[in-house]
Amino acid sequence: MKTILKSAVAALALTSVGIAANATELRLSHQWSNKDIRHQVAQIVADEVAAAGVGLEIKIFGSKSLFKPREQYKPLSRGQLDMTVLPLSYAGGQQPAYNLTLMPGLVKNHDHAARLSNSAFMEALEAKMAEDDVMVLVHGYLAGGFAGKDKCITKPEDVAGLQTRAAGKSFEQMLAGAGASIASMASSEIYNAMQTGVLQAANTSSSSFVSYRIYEQVSCYTPAGDVALWFMYQPLLMNKSTFEGLNGDQQAALLAASAKAEAYYLEEAKKQDAASTKVFADAGVEIAQMSAEDFEAWRKLAMETSYKAFVEEVADGQQLLDMALAVD
Numbered sequence: 001m002k003t004i005l006k007s008a009v010a011a012l013a014l015t016s017v018g019i020a021a022n023a024t025e026l027r028l029s030h031q032w033s034n035k036d037i038r039h040q041v042a043q044i045v046a047d048e049v050a051a052a053g054v055g056l057e058i059k060i061f062g063s064k065s066l067f068k069p070r071e072q073y074k075p076l077s078r079g080q081l082d083m084t085v086l087p088l089s090y091a092g093g094q095q096p097a098y099n100l101t102l103m104p105g106l107v108k109n110h111d112h113a114a115r116l117s118n119s120a121f122m123e124a125l126e127a128k129m130a131e132d133d134v135m136v137l138v139h140g141y142l143a144g145g146f147a148g149k150d151k152c153i154t155k156p157e158d159v160a161g162l163q164t165r166a167a168g169k170s171f172e173q174m175l176a177g178a179g180a181s182i183a184s185m186a187s188s189e190i191y192n193a194m195q196t197g198v199l200q201a202a203n204t205s206s207s208s209f210v211s212y213r214i215y216e217q218v219s220c221y222t223p224a225g226d227v228a229l230w231f232m233y234q235p236l237l238m239n240k241s242t243f244e245g246l247n248g249d250q251q252a253a254l255l256a257a258s259a260k261a262e263a264y265y266l267e268e269a270k271k272q273d274a275a276s277t278k279v280f281a282d283a284g285v286e287i288a289q290m291s292a293e294d295f296e297a298w299r300k301l302a303m304e305t306s307y308k309a310f311v312e313e314v315a316d317g318q319q320l321l322d323m324a325l326a327v328d
Contacts, residue, residue, distance in 0.1 A: 023055045024246065028083035028236075030062055031069035031188050036211040037268050038085045041138055041236060041261045048257030054249040058083065069186035076239055077132040083238045085138075088125075089168035090186075095128050096314045102168035104306055105299035106324055107231035110270045113141035117233075121323040135243060137258040138236035140265040143224035143273055144205040145290075149194055152220035152288035153201055156301050165190055165202040167232060170306040174298070177305035190214055203230055206276035207269075215283040222288045223280070224273040227295040236261070 028046070032038050039062050046058035067075060067084075073091035075081040089102040100106070107113045116122060117139035126136055146153040153159055160179035166172045172182045183199055187208040193199035194217035202214070206224055215221070224230065236258065243251065281287050311317040 023057050024250065025057045025059055026082035026242070027066065028058050028060045028085075029064075029066040029072050029081055030060070030085040031064040031072075031186060032062060032085075032208070033211050034062055037142070037207045037265070037272060038140075038234060040268070041140065041265050042083075042085050044261040044264055045138065045236065045254070045257045048260055049250075049253050052249075052253035052257070054247075054253045056246065056250045056253060064186075064188060069188055073132075073134070073237075076237060077134050079133070079239050079241060081239070082242050083137070083236065085234065085236045087167060087232050087234045088237075089170070089232065092169050094132065096310075097125060097128055097316070097320055099169045099310060099314075100317075100320055100324060101125070101233035102231075103170045103310070103321075103324070104174050104229050104302035105295070107141060107143075107228075109228065110141065110143065110266065112327070113231055113233075113269075114139075114266055116324065116327050117141070119323070119327045121320065121327060124320060124323060129237070130240060133240045134237050135240040136235045137238050137254065138262045138265060139233075140235055140262065140269065141231050141233050142205040142207055142269050143228040144203060144209070144230035144232065145224050145228070145273075145276075146201065146203045146222040146230075147209060147214055147218040148220045148222075149200045149218055152222060152286060154222055154288050154290045155294040155297055159201055162200040163198065165193065165199055165204075167204055170302070170310060171203065171230070173306045173309050174302045177301050188212060191217055194218065205230070205232060205234070206272040210272075210276045210279050215280045215285050218280075218285060220286040220288055221277070221280040222290055223277045225289055227290055227292055228273070229290065229295060229298050 028042055030038055042060050049056050049058055070090045072084045072086050076084050088098045092099040156178035159175055162180050163183050164175050164180040165183050165185055166175050176182055187204040190202045191212050
């Protein structure tokens, strides 16, 4: 009896080793710290998939440890990277249509952002992603604001003459239209640029402002409030062929995990703006508020610069812009 039992235990152990050895490991890259909401979204997906016991493991490489922030989309599309959480406008060079996911004043609030993610507009963007062998697992938008090294920024005149960082081509065009000098860089590089005097102003997400401790380098912060000019689409993406190469149970587990992460992403994104304001205020940074009049001034400038340039530069730009504007 003991011999039979030992044999059964040994066989079970061998089976377990075999399952572990055959487990599929996916590599997920992003640029943020493990305290950031975007890492937490990735972690939910990884944890839920692991708990499903379908022989699938997601290994997360955060803090730009695997790829530089703006160099993740290309390896993803080539199958050299399995998954990434990425501001989609970073890949605007590959697909100019993606610049529409960071268009000043296009998104009104977080619930409006969620409706955009489930609209015909997003379906059109996902069709472009599919051309690059990329698919969306988790949709998500984050709001953001402005920070000034030496002054507050609420209206277009405030950035005139300042070396300013903006994420994405459309914001850069608008800020240049306001008289700012543009310094292009990932949000992870803002701190050092401000510390060394390269940068006097920046806009990015509420989450990144906190995650990268920008409150240590600025005198004034204009958070997303009743009006938010800055909304950026930052999904969790996956190589489409890699997903299709998984078995049915693995695909189902990944989709279920992604649905849970997406719901978390939306609720937490709503909390980020107020939380960032408190962090900056607690650090002794002045808090400024953008008025409805300020917002309209920015949006008018955006229509004359960013919107106009997008329609001129992108073949189906007007159609895509109209689809986005049609979402109430």
